[in-house]
Structures are given as C-alpha cells and as structure tokens.
Amino acid sequence: MSNKQDRKSVAAAVEKGLARRKAKEKRFQRAGLAAVITALMMLAVLLISIVSTGMPAFTQTALKLDFHYDESLLPAGQTLNEETIRAMDFHGLVKKTLREKFPQVKKRKDKKALYKMVSNGTPYILRDMLMEDHALLGQIKSIWVLADDEVDSIFKGSKTIADSRLTEAQYGWVTQLVAEERVMTRFNWTFFQNGDSREPEQSGIRGAIMGSLFVIIVTLALSFPMGVAAAIYLEEFARPGRLNDLIEININNLAAVPSIVFGLLGLAVYINFMGMPRSAPLVAGLVLTLMTLPTIIIASRAALKSVPPSIREAALGMGASKMQMVFHHVLPLAMPGMLTGSIIGMAQALGETAPLLMIGMIAFIVDIPQGLLDPATVLPVQIYLWADVPEAAFRERTAAAIMVLLAFLVVMNLLAVWLRKKFEKRW
Amino acid sequence: MSSYWFGWRKAKVISGGDFQKLHSRLPYYGYMSALWSGLPALMILLLWLSFETTIVSSLVMSDLPPAYEGYSEQQKGLLLNDIKNLSEGRQTSGKKPELKILSDRYTQLKAIANMANIAVVLAIAIIGGVFASQKIKVETRARNNVEKIVKGLLIASSTIAIFTTIGIVLSVLFEAVRFFEKIPVVDFLFGLEWSPQTAIREDQVGSSGAFGIVPVLTGTLLISFIAMMVAVPIGLMSAIYLSEYAPKTFRSIAKPLLEVLAGVPTVVYGFFAALVVAPMIRDAGVTLGLDVSAESALAAGLVMGIMIIPFVSSLSDDVINAVPQAMRDGAYALGATRSETVRQVILPAALPGIVGGVLLAVSRAIGETMIVVMAAGLSANLTANPLEAVTTVTVQIVTLLVGDQEFDSAKTLAAFALGLTLFVVTLALNVLALYIVRKYREQYE
Numbered sequence: 001m002s003n004k005q006d007r008k009s010v011a012a013a014v015e016k017g018l019a020r021r022k023a024k025e026k027r028f029q030r031a032g033l034a035a036v037i038t039a040l041m042m043l044a045v046l047l048i049s050i051v052s053t054g055m056p057a058f059t060q061t062a063l064k065l066d067f068h069y070d071e072s073l074l075p076a077g078q079t080l081n082e083e084t085i086r087a088m089d090f091h092g093l094v095k096k097t098l099r100e101k102f103p104q105v106k107k108r109k110d111k112k113a114l115y116k117m118v119s120n121g122t123p124y125i126l127r128d129m130l131m132e133d134h135a136l137l138g139q140i141k142s143i144w145v146l147a148d149d150e151v152d153s154i155f156k157g158s159k160t161i162a163d164s165r166l167t168e169a170q171y172g173w174v175t176q177l178v179a180e181e182r183v184m185t186r187f188n189w190t191f192f193q194n195g196d197s198r199e200p201e202q203s204g205i206r207g208a209i210m211g212s213l214f215v216i217i218v219t220l221a222l223s224f225p226m227g228v229a230a231a232i233y234l235e236e237f238a239r240p241g242r243l244n245d246l247i248e249i250n251i252n253n254l255a256a257v258p259s260i261v262f263g264l265l266g267l268a269v270y271i272n273f274m275g276m277p278r279s280a281p282l283v284a285g286l287v288l289t290l291m292t293l294p295t296i297i298i299a300s301r302a303a304l305k306s307v308p309p310s311i312r313e314a315a316l317g318m319g320a321s322k323m324q325m326v327f328h329h330v331l332p333l334a335m336p337g338m339l340t341g342s343i344i345g346m347a348q349a350l351g352e353t354a355p356l357l358m359i360g361m362i363a364f365i366v367d368i369p370q371g372l373l374d375p376a377t378v379l380p381v382q383i384y385l386w387a388d389v390p391e392a393a394f395r396e397r398t399a400a401a402i403m404v405l406l407a408f409l410v411v412m413n414l415l416a417v418w419l420r421k422k423f424e425k426r427w
Numbered sequence: 428m429s430s431y432w433f434g435w436r437k438a439k440v441i442s443g444g445d446f447q448k449l450h451s452r453l454p455y456y457g458y459m460s461a462l463w464s465g466l467p468a469l470m471i472l473l474l475w476l477s478f479e480t481t482i483v484s485s486l487v488m489s490d491l492p493p494a495y496e497g498y499s500e501q502q503k504g505l506l507l508n509d510i511k512n513l514s515e516g517r518q519t520s521g522k523k524p525e526l527k528i529l530s531d532r533y534t535q536l537k538a539i540a541n542m543a544n545i546a547v548v549l550a551i552a553i554i555g556g557v558f559a560s561q562k563i564k565v566e567t568r569a570r571n572n573v574e575k576i577v578k579g580l581l582i583a584s585s586t587i588a589i590f591t592t593i594g595i596v597l598s599v600l601f602e603a604v605r606f607f608e609k610i611p612v613v614d615f616l617f618g619l620e621w622s623p624q625t626a627i628r629e630d631q632v633g634s635s636g637a638f639g640i641v642p643v644l645t646g647t648l649l650i651s652f653i654a655m656m657v658a659v660p661i662g663l664m665s666a667i668y669l670s671e672y673a674p675k676t677f678r679s680i681a682k683p684l685l686e687v688l689a690g691v692p693t694v695v696y697g698f699f700a701a702l703v704v705a706p707m708i709r710d711a712g713v714t715l716g717l718d719v720s721a722e723s724a725l726a727a728g729l730v731m732g733i734m735i736i737p738f739v740s741s742l743s744d745d746v747i748n749a750v751p752q753a754m755r756d757g758a759y760a761l762g763a764t765r766s767e768t769v770r771q772v773i774l775p776a777a778l779p780g781i782v783g784g785v786l787l788a789v790s791r792a793i794g795e796t797m798i799v800v801m802a803a804g805l806s807a808n809l810t811a812n813p814l815e816a817v818t819t820v821t822v823q824i825v826t827l828l829v830g831d832q833e834f835d836s837a838k839t840l841a842a843f844a845l846g847l848t849l850f851v852v853t854l855a856l857n858v859l860a861l862y863i864v865r866k867y868r869e870q871y872e
Contacts, residue, residue, distance in 0.1 A: 014762070021764055028766035032668025035661045036681055039740075042733045043688050049703045050695070229584035237578065238585070250588040256787065256857040257850065258794025260821050261595055264846040267828065268598030275484070290591045297588070323574040351692025354796035354821070357829055380694040380797075387698045387801060395702060402695050409690060 054399030061152040062144040064182040090123035119146035121202045149200040149393035200393035211376030218285020227296030235304040255294035263358025278360030279375035292345040299341020303334040336423030343416040353380040455569040464556035602843030609837045621807035642807035646817030650728045651792040657732025662739025689737040697801030700730035722804040722816040746780030779867040786860035790853040796821040
C-alpha cells in the first residue's frame, strides 16, 4: 500500500521537475549551438574584414598623360644610346608634362602638389620605354601612368576626401582629368610583378612569393625524405626499447615546441655558429625543416600503420628481405598518406612567420631573389612588414597579400583532401 | 651516378652473363658502389661547407696587423664584417688600406678553400667508388651490404628529432648561461622591472637595464588567460554540441569549418587583431567612458582565443567520443536528460582528458608569437587590467633580436634567457598534458 503511494509521490516529484529539466535541456542545447555559431561567425568576420579591406588593392588607378619625348632631352651632338638615355632628365619631363597639362597652376607650392599626383616611379617607366624604342625621341606619346596612392584611394572610393591627404586643388585636377576621360582603373598587375617598395602603388608581392617558393622547396626537399625515412624506421624496424622511447618522446614534444624557439635555434646554430648568411631562403628552409619534421613523421607513421600486415606477410613469404618488403610493397601503398601529411606540413611552413623573424628575413628587400642565398623575404613576413606601415594604401595591400597567402593555403589543403579521397583504400 | 653503372657493369662482367651465379640482383651492385662513393663525399661536403667560413675567418683574424691588437671581441666582429663586405665588393664604413689587404687575403683563402673542397670531395668519391668496385666479386653479398647502409640512414634520420632537441637546449642554454654571468639568476627570476635598454653612453637616461622577468610573465599569463576564457567555453560547448546533439550533416559541415580557424596563419590573426579588433575595443571603451590602450591585452587575448578554439574543440571532441557508450546508455536508462548525461556523466568521465587538452592549449597560447607581436604592447607593465598594454615573453624575444645587434650585449643574450624560460614552461606543460591524456586513455581501453 505504502509502496504504491511512494511510487506515486516519486512520479509526482519527477513530474514536477520535468518542465524545469526540459527547459534546462533546451537551454543547454541552445548554448552548444550558440558556441558553434559564435566560432563560425568569428571565422566569417575575419574573412569578410580581410576581403573587404583587400579587394581595392587588386585594382589600381592610372592616368593618361601625353608625354613629349623632346629632342632637347638629348644634349646636342650626342647620339642616342643606353648611356645617354640614363643621363636624361625624365623627372623633369614628367614635371613639364604635368605643368603643360594644367597651365593654370602657378604657385610653387601648388606645383609641388601637382607633381605628387603621379607615382614617382613614372620617370623610370618613361626611361625604359625609350630604351626599348629609340624612335620615340621627338614624338608625343600618350601613356597610362600609375596615379599616386592618395589619388588611387580617392578614385576607388576607399577613402573620402575628408580623410584623404589630397588637397582641394588636387581633387580639382583629378575631377578635370576624369572629365577628359583620362582616368581609369585596371587590374593591379604591378602587385604581382614588383618586389617591395616604399611607395604603395609600386609595391608588389613577387619578391615575397619567390622567397616563399625557395623556402618551401628547401623545406620539402629536406623534410620529406628525412621524415619518411624516420617514420619507416620507427614503424617497421625499431624494436621497443630505450632509444625508441626517447625518439618518440622527442618527436611528440618537438611538435608542441613554440615555433619561435626554432628561430632561436636557427639564429644560434646556423647563423652564429656555422656563419650562414642572414635573410637567406636556405637558412629559413633549414629552420622550417626542423619545425615540420614532427608533423611529417607523425603523418607518415599513420600512413604506414594503415597498410595491412597481410601485405607485409605476403611479401616476406615470397622471399623478399625486410628492406625489399618495405620499399617495394609497403611504401608505395603508404605514399598517398605520406604526401597528404607533407602537404599539410608545407602549408604550415608557408604560413609561419615568427622563426623567420629571428633569422633576419625581415629586411626591406626590393629585388626579386634569384637563388637560395639571395636575401629574401617570404609572404607572411611581408604581410607583417606591411601591417606595420601606417599608410592606408599599405593596409589594403596587406589584406590583399593575406588573400593571396590564404588562396595558396586553400589550394594546398584541397590538394591534400583530393589526394586522400583519390587514393584512400579501405582494407 | 656513374659509379652506379660501374658497379653494375663490373658485376655483369664477372658473372659472365650468368646472373644466377651472383649473390644479389644486378642493381644492388650498382647501388653499393654508388653509396660507397656518394655518401662519404656528401658528408665531407656538408661538413666542409658548414665550417669553411668560420675557419677562414679565424685564419684571417689570426694575422691581424698589430694595430688591432687591443681590439675587443666586439670590435673584431665588426672588423670581420667589413672585411667580408669588402671582399664581396660592397661599400664599407671607413676605408682603411690594411683592410684591403686583409680582404684580399680573405678572398684568396676562400678561393683556395673552394678549390680544395672540390678536389677533396671528388677524390673521396673516386676512392670510394674504386674501393667498392674492387670489392665486387661473384659471392659479394651486395644486397645485404646496401640494406645495412640504408638501415643506417633510416636510423640517422630518426635520430634527428633527438639532435634537434639537443640543439635547441644547448644553443639556448649556452647563450642563457652567458646572460646569467652578467645578470644574476635571482634578479632575472624575481625582478619586478623589465627595461632591457642597456646604456650606450654611461650618462644616458632610462638605461638602467633592468632584467626582471616577472612583469613579462604576468603579461603573458594575462593574455593567455583571456584567450582561454574565450577558447575554453566556446571550444568545449562546440565539441559537446557537435558530438552529442548535432545532426550528421551539420556536423560534417561545421567541423571542417572550425578546423579552418586552425589553418589560418597567425600573422593573419595578428593583422586582424591590430587593425580590426583593437580599434573596435577602443571605440567601445570610449563610448563606455573607459580608457582603453590601443594595444590592450584584451584585443590580443580575444583574437588568440579565436585561434585556439579549434584546438580545444577537436581535443575535447576526441576525449568525449572516447567515453564508452555504455555510460551514456546507463544514464539514459535512469531517466536522465541529455544535458544531465553530459554534465553529470560524460564531463566528469572526460575531465582528465579535457584538462590535458586545455593545458596543451595554454602552452600554445604562451608560445604564440605573431598575434602578440602585432597587437600587444612593448613596455612591460605589471598589471592585471586587461584594458592596458602588456608585453609577453615572445614579444620581447622578437624585439630584442630583430634588427641590428651585437651578439655580446646583455640585451640580446636576454632574449635567449627568455627563450629558455619559454621552452622550459611549454615543455613542462606539454609533458604534463601528454601524461594526463595518456593516463586517461588507458583507463578506458
């Protein structure tokens, strides 16, 4: 009797709490969903803010001006050759052209402002054109030249007149040029063709991309064979023992050592002890090799583990030596997995910045590096350098460089995913 | 390469066309002689290249003219730089005729070294090749020979991890010890002030050169703490939701997207922190009437937290999935709701694993460099206010070592002492975390 009552009261108690518990359940589930959505929102905000900042850098503004390659540029009695062209005053030519275009400008200060409208790399472009075509001398040629970055920002709408450094007079000249259809925006090829520069409109990421390429080549060439060899030894040959444990602990710990510590190692060993040059892609590649090795070893071991033992036994049964078994049968089957791991390791290396700052890759380098020992910079370091410059035009370029870097990373990761999908085997 | 063919040919000749007689298959004889000639030569080449500059430099410096007798190590270093620049045809600071002679000597020695290098390497390659082909007979066990060498190479590759660790420890320790010769360890560990400017002139202002690590460490911990406040709740809740609640399709989309956060290079987060988040926080602070520094710890910490979310979530996901299904079923059978199961059964069971994961994430946050370099401050403030600018260990390492530097000053050596601290702290955290995670795994296996 009392038993029945107890049961009833328990049921009542459960019933009483049920609504509250269900509400709690709902709240908990919503909190979980909210957490996922917050994380994804942050990703979205990150990407959107970078894309919206970076997009304008992919176009640039050009002005059409009529340059008169006056014969008076060439001193009387001299012939046109490389040397005399080098001696010519193209800065003067640019200034003269601008003065003639805007004859109303008289005051010294205004003239200075006028000269600032075009990129200060213009004289060199004019010089190179004359170098290529000597017949230009004496002709009037309409050329699209790069606008200064302030003009560029105004025209692309990434700055308003209020926060631009452009004066009202300069703005007036721009509107005059627009009315004459002498202004256009075009795709920013300069960004992909030039090295770094102090002038935003002339700066590009070619040097940084080449630097990154060299570094990645060195890293891949060293870390892939060594990583695979280490994985083969640990997975196929090593017998459990002290040495083996030591190696494994080391690999696991190295994978978690902060990257900047690898930079310190590089600085102390490669540069100070071995006397290798600073800023060289070779040294950067060596440092990144040590950094990516654990990733590659761990991935390669996983790939070797996934090859079923029956393959090994079959090979051994046919009279193959252990080495033959590994290299002729197991390795080819594990290769796709190893490649996938290496690509992911390379993607990590491509985005790494901190250790490279330590070994001096932070220098301002205009020239495109041609070899492994040339001073170079890499894409992430270039981003770091540009992010420090206060000019708004450089901020656009920073974001654009980030977009290029992310594009590379996406391609590499997609390649890894594709490789995995294509060669994945279920045993 | 060519010795491969030599070995191959030789084996073919001695077998007289009857390959059955040979111990191993033909290519192995080729490999054998190639390895014999290639490996020693390659090793010599690498050793040579890594020591050439040091030896040549010390040779040049050893016959310095008497005028430079009294020079300190530092001045000698500068002198050597001048000499190198001169020999490469670059401009140097201050032209001195003696330097020209020295640089000529440097160039000359370099040229000799190069020639000698090529000669030695070639000679060793040839000797090795000849030696190997002498050894090739019908009964030579070429395959075993080659396999032994290959196995040696494999072992060598796998010990690189050990050598790297030793290299890190030695290089950092060595410089740190030199630092502690100048600054006592106690001052370094317990000093409350950090201003690494050492005096260039004696009478300079603000050049006390205080090397107390405490404010730097607290700054690091403050930023890491903020990061964990962001990353742990969001990461953990996402992991719970994705593994216990989310429908399959949602999980298959959301999980890789979360992983994308981990693949974004840190320099990108740094840019985001410095140019988007920091101004946002400052503006928000202004509207609330708070004085927020442009390089507030909050901005750096928040963004670092975003970076660590996927780290926490994927580690917790692993441990949550490792909790045996039977425990869940038992809780459901007792009438628990899902959230009660998660909170009262799964989380306590998974706690050690989650703690391990969080420790790993903390070590990540402490070692993270680019975000703080770009978004946190430079001056060391001993404060717990997240709106002020603080500095971190990694920021100090970067600022002390980037740019021109003399290698002997306490300032640059301090960077290595900081690096040592960083290495020890992260290593301890990692070892602890791995230990906890492993212990936990064993429990359920």
